[in-house]
Amino acid sequence: xxxxPLWAVWVIKAAVIYGALxxxxxxxxxxxRKVSAWIQYRIGPNRVGPFGLLQPLADGVKFIFKEELIxxxxxxxxxxxxPALAALPAMLAIAVIPxxxxxxxxxxxxxxSVTDLPISSLxxxxxxxxxxxxxILGGWSSNSKYSxxxxxxxxxxMVSYELSLILSILAVVALSGxxxxxxxxxxQQAPDVLWNVARQPLAxxxxxxxxFAETNRHPFDFAESEPELVGxxxxxxxxxxxxxxxxxxxxxxxxxxxxxxxxxxxxGAIPFWPEAPWWAxxxxxxxxxxxxxxxxxxxxxxLPRFRFDQLMNxxxxxxxxxxxLNLFATAALIALExx
Amino acid sequence: MVxxxxxxxxxAEKLYLPEIGRALSLSLRAMFRKRVTRQYPExxxxxxxxxxxxxxxxxxxxxxxxxxxxxxCEVACPAYAITIDGGETDRAIEREPVRFDIDMLxxxxxxxxxxxxxxxxxxxxxxxxxxxxxxxALVYDIEKLKRPRSALQKRIDYVYxxxxxxxxxxxxx
Amino acid sequence: xxxxxxxxxxxxxxxFSVGVISARSPMISVLSxxxxxxxxxxxxxxxxxxxxxxxxxxxxxxxxxxxxxxxVMLLNLTDLAKVAEHPTRALGLPRVALAGASAGVxxxxxxxxxxxxxxGSADPAMVAQGFDGxxxxxxxxFSRYLLPFEAASLLLLATMVGVIVLAKRQRGAAASGPAKExxxxxxxxxxxEPQLEGAGAR
Numbered sequence: 001x002x003x004x005p006l007w008a009v010w011v012i013k014a015a016v017i018y019g020a021l022x023x024x025x026x027x028x029x030x031x032x033r034k035v036s037a038w039i040q041y042r043i044g045p046n047r048v049g050p051f052g053l054l055q056p057l058a059d060g061v062k063f064i065f066k067e068e069l070i071x072x073x074x075x076x077x078x079x080x081x082x083p084a085l086a087a088l089p090a091m092l093a094i095a096v097i098p099x100x101x102x103x104x105x106x107x108x109x110x111x112x113s114v115t116d117l118p119i120s121s122l123x124x125x126x127x128x129x130x131x132x133x134x135x136i137l138g139g140w141s142s143n144s145k146y147s148x149x150x151x152x153x154x155x156x157x158m159v160s161y162e163l164s165l166i167l168s169i170l171a172v173v174a175l176s177g178x179x180x181x182x183x184x185x186x187x188q189q190a191p192d193v194l195w196n197v198a199r200q201p202l203a204x205x206x207x208x209x210x211x212f213a214e215t216n217r218h219p220f221d222f223a224e225s226e227p228e229l230v231g232x233x234x235x236x237x238x239x240x241x242x243x244x245x246x247x248x249x250x251x252x253x254x255x256x257x258x259x260x261x262x263x264x265x266x267x268g269a270i271p272f273w274p275e276a277p278w279w280a281x282x283x284x285x286x287x288x289x290x291x292x293x294x295x296x297x298x299x300x301x302x303l304p305r306f307r308f309d310q311l312m313n314x315x316x317x318x319x320x321x322x323x324x325l326n327l328f329a330t331a332a333l334i335a336l337e338x339x
Numbered sequence: 340m341v342x343x344x345x346x347x348x349x350x351a352e353k354l355y356l357p358e359i360g361r362a363l364s365l366s367l368r369a370m371f372r373k374r375v376t377r378q379y380p381e382x383x384x385x386x387x388x389x390x391x392x393x394x395x396x397x398x399x400x401x402x403x404x405x406x407x408x409x410x411x412c413e414v415a416c417p418a419y420a421i422t423i424d425g426g427e428t429d430r431a432i433e434r435e436p437v438r439f440d441i442d443m444l445x446x447x448x449x450x451x452x453x454x455x456x457x458x459x460x461x462x463x464x465x466x467x468x469x470x471x472x473x474x475x476a477l478v479y480d481i482e483k484l485k486r487p488r489s490a491l492q493k494r495i496d497y498v499y500x501x502x503x504x505x506x507x508x509x510x511x512x
Numbered sequence: 513x514x515x516x517x518x519x520x521x522x523x524x525x526x527x528f529s530v531g532v533i534s535a536r537s538p539m540i541s542v543l544s545x546x547x548x549x550x551x552x553x554x555x556x557x558x559x560x561x562x563x564x565x566x567x568x569x570x571x572x573x574x575x576x577x578x579x580x581x582x583x584v585m586l587l588n589l590t591d592l593a594k595v596a597e598h599p600t601r602a603l604g605l606p607r608v609a610l611a612g613a614s615a616g617v618x619x620x621x622x623x624x625x626x627x628x629x630x631x632g633s634a635d636p637a638m639v640a641q642g643f644d645g646x647x648x649x650x651x652x653x654f655s656r657y658l659l660p661f662e663a664a665s666l667l668l669l670a671t672m673v674g675v676i677v678l679a680k681r682q683r684g685a686a687a688s689g690p691a692k693e694x695x696x697x698x699x700x701x702x703x704x705e706p707q708l709e710g711a712g713a714r
Contacts, residue, residue, distance in 0.1 A: 038370040043378070078539075122566035129574035133546070136581050140539060148585060155582040162575055179563075179646065205356075302366040303359065 014095075014114050021094050025250035026056035028293060035297040059243075066239040071143055074236065078141035083241040086134025087248030090255050093128040096120035097258040098182040099285055100268050103278040112282065113182070120181040121173060124259055125166060128214075131252055132158045135216070135223055138245070139233035150232025153308065154223035157213060160315035161220075165210035167323035171203040171330040172196050172263050181259075185267030191274045197264040202326045204264045206319055208295075211256045213315070215249060218300035222308060257292035261285060386465035388497040391450050393443060395464040395486040397495070404485065405460035408436040412452035412461055420445035421452060441484060443469055443477045453498065462491045462498065518558055525551035538584045546577045563646065 004012075030045065030052060037044030045052035070079055098120075100112035117123050132154060139151020175196065176184040188195050197204045213220040224232040231237075234245045261267060265288045268281030276284070306314070351357045377384070386392070396404045408425030426437035452461050464486060471477050488495070528551060531544030549572045556565040653661055 035370075037376075039366045041369065041372055041375045043374050043376040075539075078543075117562065119562050119566050122563070122570060126566045126569035126574060129570060132574075132578055133581075136578070136585075137543075140581075140585055152582065152585050155578050155585070159575060159578055159582070166570075298363060298366065299359075302362045 009110050010114070013110065013112075017094060017099070017114050018091065021091060021251060021254060022247075024254050024293075025247050026060070028250040028253065028297075029059065029246065030055045031293070032297055032300075035294070036301045039298075039301045063240050063243040068239040068241065069236070071236045073143040075141040075143075078137050079236075080241070082134045082138035082141060083237065083244035083248070084134070085137060086131055087244045087251065089127050089129070089131040089134075090248055090251035093124045093255045094251070094258065096123050096181060097255070098185055098262065098267060099258075100278045100282040101182075101186070111182075112278070116180070116182055119179045121169060121179050121184065121259075121263070124181070124255065125162075125169070128252065128255055129158075129162060131248060134245070134248060135233045138237065139223070142233075142236035144236050146229045146231070146235045147233050150223045150225065150229050150235070153225070154216060154233060157216075157220060157222055157311060157315075160312060161210045161213035161319070164206055164315065164319040164323040165214055167320070167327050168203040168206040168210065169263060171200055171323075171327045174327070174330055174334060175199065181262045185262045185269070188266030189269045189274065191272075195264065195266045195269065200264070200326070200330070202322065203330075206323050206326070207260060207264065209319065211260060211292075212296070212299065213311075215252045215256055215296075217249075217253065217296055219303040219305050220311060221305065222311065225305065253293060253296050254289070257289045257296070260292050261288040384467070386467070388465075388493040390465045390467075391448050391463045392466045393446060393448065393464055393469070394441060394450075394452050394461050394484075395466070395491060396439065396461055396481065396484040397459070397491055398485050398487050400488060403430065404435070404481070405458045406436050406439060407432050407434045407458055407460075408439070409434075409457065411455040411457060415451040415455035417449060417451060418445045418447050420447075436481065439481045439484065441479050443479055444474060459495070462494050464491060464494065514558055518555060521551045521555050521558065525555070539581075542577060542580045542584055545580070546573055549573050549577065563649065 033055075034044040034052070036042075045055045048054040048058045070076055095114040096117050098111065098113045098116070102109060102111055135154045136151045139147040139149075139154065142148070172184060173179055176187045178184060178187075184196075187193065212218070216223045222232075224234070226232070229235070234242055237245065268276075268278075268285035270276045270280060270284045273280070396406060398404055408423050410423055410425070413421045413423050420442045422438065422440045422442075423436050424438040425434055427433060428435040448463070450463050453463050469477065525548050528544045528548035532541050532548065535541045535544060549568060553565040553568040553573070556562075556568060
């Protein structure tokens with residue numbers, strides 16, 4: 001097979017990875033219901049397709065055929081654009097996740113990621129962080145008190161936890177000396193190097209907590225908060241725009257899980273098998289990612305929601321000082337050449 | 340007014356993490372417990388002779404129903420679900436219903452018809468499902484109400500047993 | 513290609529900036545500002561400053577504008593509507609004079625800065641690692657430009673403290689009025705409650 005032009009390789013890679021992302025997001029909507037059912041001694045959706053695997057398709061069809069409502073007094077432009085703003089950033093952020101190293105597939109040599117940037121970790125944070133605008137604007141433009149409160153909470157929560165998230169990632173970046181996710185992942189592949197989860201346990205813990213807060217998931221889902229705010233920012237949404245918010249949430253969860261895998265679990269690294277072929281590494285990467293995704297669901301159906309003052313206390317009085325301390329200690333240890 | 344004293348949290352509880360770990364292990368174990376879901380249409384509810392389902396007419400071994408269209412059940416029915424038109428027959432019982440309709444949408448499954456019947460013609464079956472596309476289709480006529488005696492035998496025995504208890508004089512008990 | 517993109521982005525940035533000051537709704541203002549920031553980040557990207565672009569989006573668009581939105585959502589929009597009804601009050605002579613003076617000062621500063629651009633005397637480290645390396649930026653920020661950097665952060669801190677003091681004073685003044693009354697009512701009702709319950713028991 002002749003070597004394809006570069007743009008064709010890019011287009012194919014982008015199509016495959018985005019298709020996979022949407023597939024994972026769709027499966028997550030099923031997994032959410034399945035896991036909730038299992039934890040509550042139930043079976044969960046099992047009617048559509050084998051084990052209910054086609055349930056997301058049925059849901060999608062249903063969403064498309066639902067009536068679209070725009071509340072009276074809402075800002076129509078912002079109301080329409082907000083779900084797209086919520087879903088798009090997470091989908092863009094997946095572009096730099098290094099799923100596997102260089103592979104040779106159908107005669108093409110290429111890296112298994114849409115693209116590689118020297119600042120990819122910053123890119124994920126910067127672009128992924130924009131997803132909050134969709135939630136805030138959706139809440140504000142709905143002309144509803146519940147939506148507005150949901151949007152307000154999302155904004156406050158985002159500002160509080162973004163800092164700890166970045167600081168916890170910075171400790172890992174300082175350790176690897178690069179902002180490139182691929183370099184960070186490759187640095188943990190060597191057989192005599194421990195994964196970052198062992199070298200930076202505190203950063204890992206902070207990252208995992210912030211990851212829940214950043215994606216507005218339990219126990220930090222204050223923007224939605226269905227017992228108090230009906231549905232929070234998406235109270236007034238219906239039809240496919242409502243589904244887009246969920247797509248965005250699941251995509252953001254997937255991206256965060258990928259990020260956690262790359263930063264702390266060494267990407268596709270398999271212990272005691274340093275020269276694993278690329279497909280084994282990819283499978284390992286996906287397994288680690290799925291573990292994080294399962295953690296999301298597991299925690300959601302286990303823990304109750306925090307109170308808002310507890311959220312703020314935790315964010316500002318515990319997480320932030322710990323993250324700063326951790327970064328400082330890491331820098332000191334690097335300067336003393338302990339690492 | 341009730342004053343609830345809040346327990347002072349221990350250090351481990353204030354740290355959140357050990358308690359979160361405990362909760363997570365609890366829910367993980369719950370995932371492998373026995374399911375309680377009943378897959379309804381495939382796994383119907385268990386029924387027995389005490390189940391008071393929809394009333395049905397018993398078909399005797401000679402192929403006829405025992406009803407003589409006396410109208411006792413029609414009178415007993417609190418929901419006015421039963422409609423009977425009587426007619427004559429050449430059989431020894433002389434009378435039989437020309438029309439015996441039960442509107443299943445009105446029936447409240449109370450079992451009064453079963454109690455009222457002097458001829459043991461109507462019994463409560465264990466059939467509980469009721470669904471159709473029109474109301475008219477749920478007004479059951481004789482043909483739809485007929486059930487062979489064998490299908491209702493358990494219920495018939497149960498009703499006899501129940502009634503025997505009252506028939507016995509109290510001094511012999 | 514790059515030049516066309518640059519002009520398009522520059523035009524968009526200017527357009528968004530005009531939107532910031534001309535929009536009626538503060539929400540649209542903030543969103544226009546966000547658009548302007550994103551356009552600027554794209555211009556940085558076009559010039560090859562990846563780190564700067566990412567930092568621009570991360571800090572301004574990701575954090576600071578979220579705070580702005582937060583504040584705008586808490587604003588009492590009826591007050592703003594009153595301002596819109598009386599444009600003369602909003603655009604009184606003192607305000608115009610103040611705006612003109614600040615614009616003048618900014619212009620003079622910009623002129624001074626443009627006259628002071630070091631030509632061809634870039635840091636050798638920067639030339640070696642590209643203008644966008646983390647190390648040259650860090651070294652420049654924490655050695656040569658440490659003083660302005662710290663001064664800026666001190667200024668921000670002072671602003672923050674000032675805002676908190678102002679806000680607290682307003683709330684303290686308000687507490688003497690309706691809030692105190694409400695507290696008194698609450699205390700009275702709390703005192704009355706046991707009696708009522710006692711009456712019910714009897």
